[in-house]
Amino acid sequence: MIKVKPVVFILTIIVFVGALVPYVFFDNNFLIRKWNIPLAPPGFYDARQMGMAAESYAQGYDPLIKNPLNQSGNLLNYPRIWHLLFALGINQSHTNLIGSISVFLFFIGIGLFWFSKNIDNLTCLILSIAILSSAVMLGVERGNIELILFFILSLAISTSYSSNILALFFFLIASFLKLYPIFGLVYLLKENKKKFWSLFLLTMGVFIIYLLATFVDTLRVYDTTPKLPGSSFGLNVWWMGLKSQRFFNLPMSENVILYLRVLSYAMVFLISLGALFYGLRNKDADKYASGKHLDTFRVGAGIYIGCFILINNADHRLLFLIFTIPQLVSWFYIREHGFLPVAILTLSVMFVSLWNAFIMRFLGLKLTFLLEEIANWVIFTGLLYLFISSLPDWFRSYLRRSVTKTNTLYP
8 A cells, every 4th residue: 555645745855856956957947937936047046145145254244234245236134143154165156055955954854844743645735735836946946044944943843742952942043043933932832831931931031132142133134134025925015015016006105105004013903803802712722722733833823923924024934834734734624613614714825825926827917916915814814813722721811811901802
């Protein structure tokens, strides 16, 4: 009897390799262009940025401030800890090596996640479709550092079953490298109340010290990070797309932009209140808070929710949604009080976002943009509701008491 799980995994990797290797090493984009992603020949564009920054550093420049070896004039928008790689003497000639290592680590991360979880055949197939999506392929084609972070977080999740300290070490490393993985720390909700607060506060304390020590650099990185509406997700993307010449090119005054920005935050606030209200009132939610894939779901959901609120994010960061899929599929079998329809809807629109570049081939630029933006807001709403509904009983009780005291939801 053929074992579906390893076969689907191997086939998934073969498709990636078959598309990437001819493109990067033989200048043949016949297969990879089928995903309709914006290619940046000769490949591994983001890995090349590291080589350019290293060359600028070797000439005495700080690439966070001045990066003359970058032909596009872009500053390096990675935290300074990445400068440790410059000691290895890397340069642009190492682009393919850096990119290949990033992709290889990503494949290992996928393998760790794939085989450490007890998932059924349906979940395997859905995971494969997500992993082969245009958003993930974009990250692979760019050789983006998100691939490395996915590997580190997969390592953290895998080791968390035997050693919380080691898992938290990996979470901190990932957070030092790109900050936003700290949102995945909510995986600690699998612990009891006392252990959660001890580990959470300790880890957050270390992270805050790091953040304060690198505060100026963090602001520089934030300012230089592109905040584009195209191939992105985030609370401000929708109105930026309406304004962008690439999409709708609607004229907007500064006052209108301010109004739309405030409206975006108001929408997030109202959605959060609604998710909190209905999530805490789900009477049967307690028995679903012990789902076998809740730890990985919380990592993926936490990162998406945090990144959605924080900044415009390039679509390749959607790859962390892979962590949410096993639990979403598990909720397909739960038919009480909204879990089934919300899980199905969230997972369905997730594939609209993951495959948006491919969908654009058929629906065109503007319609695909609108469709993806609707999908991204539905994903945010669905993940937030499911996250709150599946909180452990002690944390739900804590939230109920807090809400009661403020007399906002339960007067």
